[in-house]
Amino acid sequence: MPLHVIATAKQVMDPESPPSAYRVDREAKRVVPHPATKIPPVINGFDENGIEAALRIKDAVKDAKVTILAAGPSFSMDVMKKALAMGADEMVLVQDPALDNVADSTVTAKVLAAAVRKIGPFDLIISGRQASDWDNAQVPLGLAELLGVACVPVTRKVEVKDREVVCERILADGYEVVSAALPAVVTVSNELGQPRYPTLRNIMAAARKQPTIWKLADLGLAPADLAPRLLVMDLYIPEKTSQCELIKGENEEDSGRLLALKLREAKFI
Amino acid sequence: MTSPRGVLIVGEHTNGQLGAPTLELLAHGRALATALGEELAIALLGESLGGLPQEAIAYGADKVYAVTDPLLKEAHLDAYLGTLVKACEAHAPRIVLLARTELGRDLGPRLALRLNTALAQDCLEVRLDSDKRLVAVRPVYGGNCTAVVTVASLPMMAAIRPKTAEPLPRNPSRRGQVIQEAAGLAPSVIRTRVLQRVQEAQEGLRLETARVVVAGGRGLGGAEPFHKELQELASVLGAAVGATRAVVDIGWVPYSYQIGLTGKSISPDLYVTVGISGASQHMAGCSGAKVIVAINKDSEAAIFKAARYGVAGDWKKVLPAFTKQLRELL
Ligand SMILES: Cc1cc2nc3c(=O)[nH]c(=O)nc-3n(C[C@H](O)[C@H](O)[C@H](O)COP(=O)(O)OP(=O)(O)OC[C@H]3O[C@@H](n4cnc5c(N)ncnc54)[C@H](O)[C@@H]3O)c2cc1C
Numbered sequence: 061m062p063l064h065v066i067a068t069a070k071q072v073m074d075p076e077s078p079p080s081a082y083r084v085d086r087e088a089k090r091v092v093p094h095p096a097t098k099i100p101p102v103i104n105g106f107d108e109n110g111i112e113a114a115l116r117i118k119d120a121v122k123d124a125k126v127t128i129l130a131a132g133p134s135f136s137m138d139v140m141k142k143a144l145a146m147g148a149d150e151m152v153l154v155q156d157p158a159l160d161n162v163a164d165s166t167v168t169a170k171v172l173a174a175a176v177r178k179i180g181p182f183d184l185i186i187s188g189r190q191a192s193d194w195d196n197a198q199v200p201l202g203l204a205e206l207l208g209v210a211c212v213p214v215t216r217k218v219e220v221k222d223r224e225v226v227c228e229r230i231l232a233d234g235y236e237v238v239s240a241a242l243p244a245v246v247t248v249s250n251e252l253g254q255p256r257y258p259t260l261r262n263i264m265a266a267a268r269k270q271p272t273i274w275k276l277a278d279l280g281l282a283p284a285d286l287a288p289r290l291l292v293m294d295l296y297i298p299e300k301t302s303q304c305e306l307i308k309g310e311n312e313e314d315s316g317r318l319l320a321l322k323l324r325e326a327k328f329i
Numbered sequence: 330m331t332s333p334r335g336v337l338i339v340g341e342h343t344n345g346q347l348g349a350p351t352l353e354l355l356a357h358g359r360a361l362a363t364a365l366g367e368e369l370a371i372a373l374l375g376e377s378l379g380g381l382p383q384e385a386i387a388y389g390a391d392k393v394y395a396v397t398d399p400l401l402k403e404a405h406l407d408a409y410l411g412t413l414v415k416a417c418e419a420h421a422p423r424i425v426l427l428a429r430t431e432l433g434r435d436l437g438p439r440l441a442l443r444l445n446t447a448l449a450q451d452c453l454e455v456r457l458d459s460d461k462r463l464v465a466v467r468p469v470y471g472g473n474c475t476a477v478v479t480v481a482s483l484p485m486m487a488a489i490r491p492k493t494a495e496p497l498p499r500n501p502s503r504r505g506q507v508i509q510e511a512a513g514l515a516p517s518v519i520r521t522r523v524l525q526r527v528q529e530a531q532e533g534l535r536l537e538t539a540r541v542v543v544a545g546g547r548g549l550g551g552a553e554p555f556h557k558e559l560q561e562l563a564s565v566l567g568a569a570v571g572a573t574r575a576v577v578d579i580g581w582v583p584y585s586y587q588i589g590l591t592g593k594s595i596s597p598d599l600y601v602t603v604g605i606s607g608a609s610q611h612m613a614g615c616s617g618a619k620v621i622v623a624i625n626k627d628s629e630a631a632i633f634k635a636a637r638y639g640v641a642g643d644w645k646k647v648l649p650a651f652t653k654q655l656r657e658l659l
Binding site: 206321 | 406407431434435437438439441442443446447448449450451464468469470471473474475476477478479480481482520521522523524525526527528529530537566574577578584585590591593598599610620622623624628633634635636637638639640641642643646647648649650651652653654655658659
């Protein structure tokens, strides 16, 4: 049996897009792209690191299969296929309008857990440490609990050796080397390194692959399972009132000098 | 089952002291418990706890669940989780609060799932509505938006960002109840093993506690200025040195320098940024800074929205003159 690694991937609004590219629909309590912008969504950056981690394991152990798993109300195939073009073998999309605007991560975790069970046996699940929209950092941890497996969060290196996963877990002042028996859930951070670029060969292979698409009903989930318990009461863009005093001298050197004098005058130094 | 009551805090401690985030949590929890007219309890876990329970009471707790077990020697996630699930089931709190620290960040979601409830993550503010429901205010979309959320199941859980409250004044004569409990942990709950812990020593001061921080961004153009011009500024000011994620990703400095949403949170009296654009994910880590000073060649950069003083100019010209003048003043 090849080692089976599942990498989860969330489609999100591009977090690097300028504030003019989105707005808040306060009625629907959601962030929506500005109608005039054409910035495409992206695979959550940390999830791309996770896909990279999965592919590195595949490179190292040779006999491995990487399945991409995503859940959401709708997907841009151009965006999601990047995961296959990077080198993943298969992709499962849980696509259902009922997954629109889910703020309760436990609901997402339940959906993904049901999908993982339907996919079949797995050895390792790799997720990004958090999604760049709600920054919750909850779904993979919840997934580990629901599947009853070990969990190693926020790592920068993931290796599989002798039915164990060995990770470097990032700490504020260094890291720790942590191991867990498979199956397990691991989350990765950007320190893992840049995700690889799709090769032409993989892009062509990806174009021929058809993702498996399931609805919630295919997972045997009832609407009651999806009732959110974290409710969004309000959502808004916080006001930032600038009160910056720009120091202007005769030239840039002079501005630097005056800045120092200003800080002394205001007793900050 | 008894109906859920009271507020329970998950305490953290190192080297025989309650962590600052825990003292802040006690202040948050005290306010909620008083508003509810119910008790504030704290769970303290460890191999042994010494005087910590008394300290927690001095900082506002009414009750301490002191859980000791050799397996709790290190703050191991799995061991903490197993113990806290039991404590929550036994004591049925209405509200459970964690600090969004390295431990709390990973513990909260798992505890919420085990207790079959939901967690409001990364909160800046918590309060009660008229139905005694927990309402939390939290940044989302990397700090570009603010969400107000509530938890509709019990216990209502929130993970609160450190440095969002002042600890209550320590009152050693405050009285409370200490309840000794056994963790009753089976070693098998521990599913992950720490093989090695590696300290990547950062030169100089600790970012988290430094009173002055200077940081550089992609605008510095390379690794060298971090060791030269920025380091000189830091030496003159007695400051810790930090960086943006962009710089860490390129590899100019190690991750331990990163300030922001997915890096360190700082709260210095003075924060000087050089060549940093001021992306919301970076600013999320320095909301506690009292005064921000920015040097950036783009006068439209977002950093000037957050800064109190700034120079719109090339750091190569501004910074040496700034440092030189500071040296004369200090
Ligand atoms: C989920 C997520 C989490 C993130 N977490 C973090 C985090 O924890 N911390 C973090 O910092 N970022 C984080 N980011 C990244 C963040 O969005 C920004 O990309 C990053 O902070 C930008 O870093 P920067 O300011 O160094 O670079 P840039 O945005 O490229 O800014 C460089 C600045 O330097 C100025 N400059 C250039 N040359 C000069 C010169 N000669 N003199 C003066 N000024 C000059 C430019 O005008 C510009 O404003 C995160 C992003 C995501 C999506």
